[in-house]
Amino acid sequence: MQRLLRHRLLWPFVTLALLLAVNAVFNPGFWQLQWRDGHLYGSVIDILNRAAPLALVALGMTLVIATRGIDISVGAVVAIAAAVAALMIGGELVVKDGVQTHVSRFPMGVAIAAALVVAALCGLWNGLLVAKVGMQPIIATLILMVAGRGIAQLLTGGQIITVYYAPFFFLGNGFLLGLPFAVFIAAAVWGVLHWLMTRTALGLFIQAIGINPAAARLAGLQERLITVCVYVFCGFAAGVAGLVISSNVKSADGNNAGMLMELDAILAVTLGGTLLTGGRFSLAGSVLGALIIQTLTSTIYSIGVPPEINMVVKAAVVFVVMLMQSAEFRAALRGWVVRPAAAGGAR
Amino acid sequence: MTAELVLEARGLTRRFTGVLALSGVDFRLFAGEVHALMGQNGAGKSTLIKVLTGVHPPDAGELRLGGEPIQPGSPAAAQRLGISTVYQEVNLCPNLTVAENIFAGRYPRKSAAGLWRIDWARMQRDARALLARLNLSIDVTRLLSSYPVAVQQMVAIARALSVEAKVLILDEPTSSLDEQEVERLFTVLRQLRDEGMAILFVTHFLEQMYAVSDRITVLRNGERVGEYLKAELPPAALITAMVGRALSAAAGRNDSAAAAAGETLLEARGIGRRGQLNPVDLALRRGEVVGVGGLLGSGRTELARLLFGLDRADSGELRVGGEHLRFDNPAQAIRHGLAMCPEERKFDGIVAELSVRENIALALQARMGIFNCLSEARQKELADRFVQALGIKTADIDTPIALLSGGNQQKVVLARWLATAPKLLILDEPTRGIDVAAKQEIMNQILSLARDGLGVLFISSEMDEVVRVADRIVVMRDRSKVGELPGNSSEQAVYHLIAAEA
Numbered sequence: 001m002q003r004l005l006r007h008r009l010l011w012p013f014v015t016l017a018l019l020l021a022v023n024a025v026f027n028p029g030f031w032q033l034q035w036r037d038g039h040l041y042g043s044v045i046d047i048l049n050r051a052a053p054l055a056l057v058a059l060g061m062t063l064v065i066a067t068r069g070i071d072i073s074v075g076a077v078v079a080i081a082a083a084v085a086a087l088m089i090g091g092e093l094v095v096k097d098g099v100q101t102h103v104s105r106f107p108m109g110v111a112i113a114a115a116l117v118v119a120a121l122c123g124l125w126n127g128l129l130v131a132k133v134g135m136q137p138i139i140a141t142l143i144l145m146v147a148g149r150g151i152a153q154l155l156t157g158g159q160i161i162t163v164y165y166a167p168f169f170f171l172g173n174g175f176l177l178g179l180p181f182a183v184f185i186a187a188a189v190w191g192v193l194h195w196l197m198t199r200t201a202l203g204l205f206i207q208a209i210g211i212n213p214a215a216a217r218l219a220g221l222q223e224r225l226i227t228v229c230v231y232v233f234c235g236f237a238a239g240v241a242g243l244v245i246s247s248n249v250k251s252a253d254g255n256n257a258g259m260l261m262e263l264d265a266i267l268a269v270t271l272g273g274t275l276l277t278g279g280r281f282s283l284a285g286s287v288l289g290a291l292i293i294q295t296l297t298s299t300i301y302s303i304g305v306p307p308e309i310n311m312v313v314k315a316a317v318v319f320v321v322m323l324m325q326s327a328e329f330r331a332a333l334r335g336w337v338v339r340p341a342a343a344g345g346a347r
Numbered sequence: 348m349t350a351e352l353v354l355e356a357r358g359l360t361r362r363f364t365g366v367l368a369l370s371g372v373d374f375r376l377f378a379g380e381v382h383a384l385m386g387q388n389g390a391g392k393s394t395l396i397k398v399l400t401g402v403h404p405p406d407a408g409e410l411r412l413g414g415e416p417i418q419p420g421s422p423a424a425a426q427r428l429g430i431s432t433v434y435q436e437v438n439l440c441p442n443l444t445v446a447e448n449i450f451a452g453r454y455p456r457k458s459a460a461g462l463w464r465i466d467w468a469r470m471q472r473d474a475r476a477l478l479a480r481l482n483l484s485i486d487v488t489r490l491l492s493s494y495p496v497a498v499q500q501m502v503a504i505a506r507a508l509s510v511e512a513k514v515l516i517l518d519e520p521t522s523s524l525d526e527q528e529v530e531r532l533f534t535v536l537r538q539l540r541d542e543g544m545a546i547l548f549v550t551h552f553l554e555q556m557y558a559v560s561d562r563i564t565v566l567r568n569g570e571r572v573g574e575y576l577k578a579e580l581p582p583a584a585l586i587t588a589m590v591g592r593a594l595s596a597a598a599g600r601n602d603s604a605a606a607a608a609g610e611t612l613l614e615a616r617g618i619g620r621r622g623q624l625n626p627v628d629l630a631l632r633r634g635e636v637v638g639v640g641g642l643l644g645s646g647r648t649e650l651a652r653l654l655f656g657l658d659r660a661d662s663g664e665l666r667v668g669g670e671h672l673r674f675d676n677p678a679q680a681i682r683h684g685l686a687m688c689p690e691e692r693k694f695d696g697i698v699a700e701l702s703v704r705e706n707i708a709l710a711l712q713a714r715m716g717i718f719n720c721l722s723e724a725r726q727k728e729l730a731d732r733f734v735q736a737l738g739i740k741t742a743d744i745d746t747p748i749a750l751l752s753g754g755n756q757q758k759v760v761l762a763r764w765l766a767t768a769p770k771l772l773i774l775d776e777p778t779r780g781i782d783v784a785a786k787q788e789i790m791n792q793i794l795s796l797a798r799d800g801l802g803v804l805f806i807s808s809e810m811d812e813v814v815r816v817a818d819r820i821v822v823m824r825d826r827s828k829v830g831e832l833p834g835n836s837s838e839q840a841v842y843h844l845i846a847a848e849a
Contacts (some may be wrong), residue, residue: 220682
């Protein structure tokens with residue numbers, strides 16, 4: 001019990017459970033799942049599906065933050081990856097065997113690979129600026145945050161590019177075994193990372209670099225190489241998220257895709273209990289964080305908070321959650337609650 | 348002595364996660380005295396200071412300042428009461444000016460008519476006056492980082508004095524100072540003592556302790572062994588009090604003939620780096636301990652950094668095991684069997700939040716690569732072995748290394764390197780800030796490793812240590828090697844070579 005109470009994922013879990021409970025109260029149909037056309041439908045499934053891209057971005061961000069860095073360009077990378085994929089797939093209308101069909105401009109596999117390579121290159125750029133040039137991570141990635149949005153707009157010509165090629169929609173809208181395919185993508189990425197962190201020494205290395213880069217280098221870690229790789233992975237994860245998002249909305253919007261997603265991702269990582277000062281990190285925590293954010297967003301819509309104040313409500317909830325995660329605050333709170341009670345007992 | 352009792356502690360007790368760090372310690376500090384606090388690592392010196400200065404509240408016991416009971420809740424509260432502390436590592440902001448550092452958080456303000464603006468002129472005047480009290484005349488508007496550590500230390504003391512302090516606590520103030528600087532610091536301490544201040548002084552250097560203190564309190568395992576006047580406690584008795592047993596004479600090296608036969612492990616020819624180290628020749632054989640003697644800033648550390656690939660040499664050549672090599676980073680050096688315990692344990696050595704086990708496994712794992720992962724069982728086995736072999740005192744191997752005392756942290760860093768089974772070990776000030784017994788344990792470990800064929804490059808500012816353990820002594824001055832001396836040379840011979848005009 002003591003161990004459970006001290007578990008680092010306790011508070012994210014409690015938060016998520018509370019949010020789900022609030023939903024269940026306001027919306028009796030919240031937990032209802034329907035089986036239609038071989039798929040599961042319901043609010044919870046919806047939340048899972050929508051949280052998947054954010055969870056992907058947050059996973060990449062977790063590793064970057066663990067190395068004492070930060071990557072605020074992920075939103076722009078999402079837009080770039082979406083634009084590259086949408087451009088290369090397109091979906092021209094052709095008549096084949098007397099039937100009108102949409103075909104991909106390039107094979108879909110090539111288009112997806114190209115989008116992911118471009119996203120990874122974005123990460124490489126960030127990583128080189130941070131690890132080789134020695135820029136502060138927030139400044140280094142600020143460059144791509146601004147420039148990347150511009151690149152995405154150049155690619156799309158400032159327009160929203162619509163995709164007509166149906167197979168591509170599977171990434172963001174398809175179902176596998178009754179569950180949204182995007183959930184499987186996020187789960188697979190998490191699984192690979194989890195394996196890397198527990199079965200290889202990468203987790204130890206990333207923590208050591210985040211806690212004390214000088215000592216890590218002296219101990220023989222290739223700390224620059226590992227840092228670069230972490231940024232490359234972060235870019236790659238953002239690219240995957242970009243594919244899922246553009247597939248989901250069947251288009252690529254250079255202006256708005258992934259807008260402010262970097263902030264949600266950082267928030268998800270923090271909600272999951274990873275400190276921005278680097279070092280110890282929790283991948284599962286970041287996934288929980290992403291689920292919390294998505295549940296919160298859904299809750300605000302579903303309980304009918306007027307749109308003009310929903311940002312404020314979201315901010316207030318996040319503020320309270322952050323406070324509750326702080327051990328110092330909880331100790332202070334216990335002091336306020338317990339002390340008057342004890343005084344009352346003495347009287 | 349009719350000295351006035353300023354600070355008194357009775358029965359101080361403090362536990363950390365079950366471990367008793369202080370148990371019922373009594374302590375007295377008199378005005379106009381320098382009081383030395385002595386003890387091995389983990390004896391409770393740091394904890395006592397932290398309790399006195401309000402960093403940790405005591406679990407039991409009481410504190411009285413000038414007869415009044417006090418309960419400082421924070422260092423700031425202690426400072427308001429008149430207890431100022433200068434910590435082991437200089438705790439100032441290098442990016443602020445000297446004057447700003449002295450008055451940080453308490454900038455003098457102009458009157459309401461001046462819109463409460465910061466009174467810079469007064470601040471600089473006061474800063475200059477304070478430093479003048481310490482016989483230091485420097486430009487207080489320059490950045491702190493532009494001055495050497497010794498001056499920064501003085502600034503820290505000036506800051507401590509700037510609040511009407513009755514008690515000045517100095518935690519290992521001399522660990523990064525050279526001899527002249529230490530002497531200057533002592534002059535200041537004596538002067539402050541004569542002005543009636545009560546000074547508490549923690550050090551590992553016995554000689555310095557005897558030079559400056561009047562009264563000595565010895566701690567061991569969290570308990571007070573006793574309080575003595577300096578005259579009552581000759582060095583041998585002091586060491587016995589600290590260690591709890593009489594210390595045998597230090598083991599020296601007298602088997603240098605055997606070592607000379609070893610093959611050459613490393614050979615550097617004219618290795619150097621502009622602005623840091625003038626070209627140096629150096630050879631190191633199997634089973635040999637080569638000492639590097641020289642004062643602070645003589646290029647000792649720079650030499651170690653070049654050999655280990657932390658800095659890139661821009662001249663000369665390096666041969667390791669007969670192979671022509673160039674190290675661009677430590678990883679390459681490690682692959683060729685080198686290992687290095689750095690000078691700044693806290694900044695370059697320990698990975699604070701990781702456990703003792705992970706810290707020990709780190710270098711070996713780094714050499715094995717990411718995918719060839721040491722299982723937790725192997726890590727545990729490795730850690731248990733070294734914890735036992737080096738006598739590392741820790742609650743268990745999963746304790747974060749930051750919770751260990753300095754000497755034990757250093758042993759963990761040493762264990763990290765021994766785990767890689769190196770052929771050649773560079774030790775840069777391995778015994779700095781470590782108590783006498785731990786120092787000797789570490790030295791004995793090093794010597795026994797050398798007997799087993801390890802080549803050791805031993806850098807230390809404590810010349811008696813260098814002379815005692817080395818088979819050969821490389822003497823450095825002003826970023827150059829000025830000569831080499833055989834193993835059993837006297838300290839005088841080394842200093843003579845350092846002092847000789849080139």
